[in-house]
Amino acid sequence: xxxxxxxxxxxxxxxxxxxxxxxxxxxxxxxxxxxxxxxxxxxxxxxxxxxxxxxxxxxxxxxxxxxxxxxxxxxxxxxxxxxxxxxxxxxxxxxxxxxxxxxxxxxxxxxxxxxxxxxxxxxxxxxxxxxxxxxxxxxxxxxxxxxxxxxxxxxxxxxxxxxxxxxxxxxxxxxxxxxxxxxxxxxxxxxxxxxxxxxxxxxxxxxxxxxxxxxxxxxxxxxxxxxxxxxxxxxxxxxxxxxxxxxxxxxxxxxxxxxxxxxxxxxxxxxxxxxxxxxxxxxxxxxxxxxxxxxxxxxxxxxxxxxxxxxxxxxxxxxxxxxxxxxxxxxxxxxxxx
Amino acid sequence: xxxxxxxxxxxxxxxxxxxxxxxxxxxxxxxxxxxxxxxxxxxxxxxxxxxxxxxxxxxxxxxxxxxxxxxxxxxxxxxxxxxxxxxxxxxxxxxxxxxxxxxxxxxxxxxxxxxxxxxxxxxxxxxxxxxxxxxxxxxxxxxxxxxxxxxxxxxxxxxxxxxxxxxxxxxxxxxxxxxxxxxxxxxxxxxxxxxxxxxxxxxxxxxxxxxxxxxxxxxxxxxxxxxxxxxxxxxxxxxxxxxxxxxxxxxxxxxxxxxxxxxxxxxxxxxxxxxxxxxxxxxxxxxxxxxxxxxxxxxxxxxxxxxxxxxxxxxxxxxxxxxxxxxxxxxxxxxxxxxxxxxxxxxxxxxxx
Numbered sequence: 001x002x003x004x005x006x007x008x009x010x011x012x013x014x015x016x017x018x019x020x021x022x023x024x025x026x027x028x029x030x031x032x033x034x035x036x037x038x039x040x041x042x043x044x045x046x047x048x049x050x051x052x053x054x055x056x057x058x059x060x061x062x063x064x065x066x067x068x069x070x071x072x073x074x075x076x077x078x079x080x081x082x083x084x085x086x087x088x089x090x091x092x093x094x095x096x097x098x099x100x101x102x103x104x105x106x107x108x109x110x111x112x113x114x115x116x117x118x119x120x121x122x123x124x125x126x127x128x129x130x131x132x133x134x135x136x137x138x139x140x141x142x143x144x145x146x147x148x149x150x151x152x153x154x155x156x157x158x159x160x161x162x163x164x165x166x167x168x169x170x171x172x173x174x175x176x177x178x179x180x181x182x183x184x185x186x187x188x189x190x191x192x193x194x195x196x197x198x199x200x201x202x203x204x205x206x207x208x209x210x211x212x213x214x215x216x217x218x219x220x221x222x223x224x225x226x227x228x229x230x231x232x233x234x235x236x237x238x239x240x241x242x243x244x245x246x247x248x249x250x251x252x253x254x255x256x257x258x259x260x261x262x263x264x265x266x267x268x269x270x271x272x273x274x275x276x277x278x279x280x281x282x283x284x285x286x287x288x289x290x291x292x293x294x295x296x297x298x299x300x301x302x303x304x305x306x307x308x309x310x311x312x313x314x315x316x317x318x319x320x321x322x323x324x325x326x327x328x329x330x331x332x333x334x335x336x337x338x
Numbered sequence: 339x340x341x342x343x344x345x346x347x348x349x350x351x352x353x354x355x356x357x358x359x360x361x362x363x364x365x366x367x368x369x370x371x372x373x374x375x376x377x378x379x380x381x382x383x384x385x386x387x388x389x390x391x392x393x394x395x396x397x398x399x400x401x402x403x404x405x406x407x408x409x410x411x412x413x414x415x416x417x418x419x420x421x422x423x424x425x426x427x428x429x430x431x432x433x434x435x436x437x438x439x440x441x442x443x444x445x446x447x448x449x450x451x452x453x454x455x456x457x458x459x460x461x462x463x464x465x466x467x468x469x470x471x472x473x474x475x476x477x478x479x480x481x482x483x484x485x486x487x488x489x490x491x492x493x494x495x496x497x498x499x500x501x502x503x504x505x506x507x508x509x510x511x512x513x514x515x516x517x518x519x520x521x522x523x524x525x526x527x528x529x530x531x532x533x534x535x536x537x538x539x540x541x542x543x544x545x546x547x548x549x550x551x552x553x554x555x556x557x558x559x560x561x562x563x564x565x566x567x568x569x570x571x572x573x574x575x576x577x578x579x580x581x582x583x584x585x586x587x588x589x590x591x592x593x594x595x596x597x598x599x600x601x602x603x604x605x606x607x608x609x610x611x612x613x614x615x616x617x618x619x620x621x622x623x624x625x626x627x628x629x630x631x632x633x634x635x636x637x638x639x640x641x642x643x644x645x646x647x648x649x650x651x652x653x654x655x656x657x658x659x660x661x662x663x664x665x666x667x668x669x670x671x672x673x674x675x676x677x678x679x680x681x682x683x684x685x686x687x688x689x690x691x
Contacts, residue, residue: 077578080578080582081581081582082578082581082582106584109582109583109584110584112582113582113583114578114579114582116575116578116579117575118575121574121575121576122575122576122579123576124576124580124594124597124598125598126597126598135580135583135585136583136584139583139584139585139586139589140583140584182579185579185583189583
């Protein structure tokens with residue numbers, strides 16, 4: 001384990017700083033793997049997230065893309081304080097949340113809310129809609145019942161549902177409606193950041209656009225920043241201001257969205273783009289097909305994690321870890337090619 | 339997908355037969371078990387009002403009276419009227435007795451005498467009386483109180499302890515889980531009846547001791563079931579989202595997780611009531627239960643077991659049999675009702691009807 005790089009971000013921190021709302025610095029999450037029946041000993045670590053840094057500014061959307069198992073969801077869980085990072089820290093409005101007092105941590109809890117992928121398991125089936133949406137307010141705010149009720153109705157209206165839905169149970173809704181409910185609940189505390197963990201991937205294609213438009217409208221209305229976890233490039237392109245591409249626990253490329261799609265720099269990003277279907281069947285695009293499998297996060301390859309599958313790999317790619325290099329305004333890449 | 343097996347998707351034409359409607363009604367709704375359970379509950383609650391006699395009132399002249407439908411069994415014998423009946427001689431009758439039947443009887447006559455082989459039942463003791471002349475029906479009605487009381491206290495106390503420990507074990511996992519579940523394993527491995535006998539022998543028999551013993555052995559069943567449910571529920575997204583919303587651990591446990599386990603809990607409780615009633619009866623039968631003269635079903639079965647000899651002709655089978663039937667019907671009803679509830683409440687076991 002290299003601990004020297006823990007504080008100095010080793011992959012893709014945007015060069016500009018200052019007005020960041022939420023900032024992750026060198027986040028790592030290692031899950032121990034134990035063996036043995038009676039005396040269990042740690043035989044290794046799954047390096048789910050291996051040094052990730054990024055920042056999120058007010059009103060912007062940061063997308064995190066990558067294939068399954070690359071650590072996107074673990075990163076989201078760390079941002080939501082559902083998992084403790086092994087190393088690294090999260091800064092919110094300038095104060096480091098794990099080192100600060102309980103009141104600030106509570107403030108962070110209130111300010112960072114979430115919408116999860118599966119609308120069927122993210123709503124408690126035994127609570128009425130009004131109680132589901134009101135719960136964060138009941139816990140965090142000392143306001144009267146009538147005020148809560150009023151706000152629940154406003155939130156339902158804002159996400160495109162009606163007042164009569166308040167008395168129903170979640171199973172009486174469709175997947176898209178349930179995701180609207182989840183969004184209403186996430187918005188109830190007027191959060192500054194909402195972590196969207198694959199918010200549309202469980203939905204029917206016909207509903208996806210509706211939910212994405214709803215999210216964009218609400219972003220403008222509530223002035224909230226989104227951290228969007230996705231594996232679908234079109235979703236990211238439509239929703240995001242910034243995109244971070246993750247591979248095996250590390251951010252390989254971080255860039256403003258236009259720049260990334262116009263000028264993908266990292267070989268992995270290029271491969272990802274070429275794997276996505278074009279919007280028109282006649283569009284001819286550069287084909288880049290990767291061979292092999294993603295290496296196990298239990299024992300990631302030395303040097304650049306991608307060198308085992310990279311068509312441009314050089315000898316020292318398997319030895320030295322690539323440094324973060326800026327290839328455009330705000331566009332950073334971790335690759336020896338640059 | 340499988341083919342339309344047994345007309346699940348389309349109504350089968352052969353079930354148009356009228357009787358099958360009644361059959362399906364009884365199959366679908368536990369009418370008989372619910373009726374029987376309501377009866378037991380009613381009997382237990384209103385025992386002093388509906389019992390025809392004091393359950394402990396002894397009447398030694400009316401011992402072992404048969405149930406009301408028994409007619410007296412008699413035999414006509416031809417007897418010789420003699421001055422004094424000599425033991426071991428041919429059928430004889432004394433002059434004074436003979437003159438009660440036929441005032442004209444003289445010594446040396448032969449008369450027909452009705453001999454009572456077994457007395458008849460009367461409406462005074464509808465289900466007969468026991469070896470001390472107490473009314474069996476009244477004792478069964480009062481015995482329902484003991485069974486219900488033992489079951490209710492055991493389930494409330496054992497259920498609460500089991501639910502709490504199950505929630506805690508499932509939620510915290512690790513060492514807490516390990517400690518609680520291994521303790522549960524130990525309790526479930528101990529032979530309950532043996533321990534109960536030892537405890538009664540050392541502490542003395544009383545309802546409190548019985549209920550305490552039953553509670554100690556019932557809570558692990560709740561804890562184990564609850565823990566499993568919690569393990570399943572705690573990984574649901576809505577639990578993570580509750581934490582993101584700032585909910586405290588007690589709030590998550592009681593607002594988000596506990597309500598999801600209620601279905602299971604109802605089913606476990608219903609099935610455990612039967613077990614508790616059966617155990618209480620077993621302990622009473624073995625003499626380790628509620629001490630006499632309190633009427634308990636198990637104790638009544640035990641009381642009558644010495645008078646079974648002779649069977650239906652000369653034995654006093656009713657002393658043991660009626661409380662035995664009460665136990666069987668109650669426990670069977672509870673099990674059938676519990677099975678029905680499980681089918682209704684647990685979607686995984688819900689059948690296509």
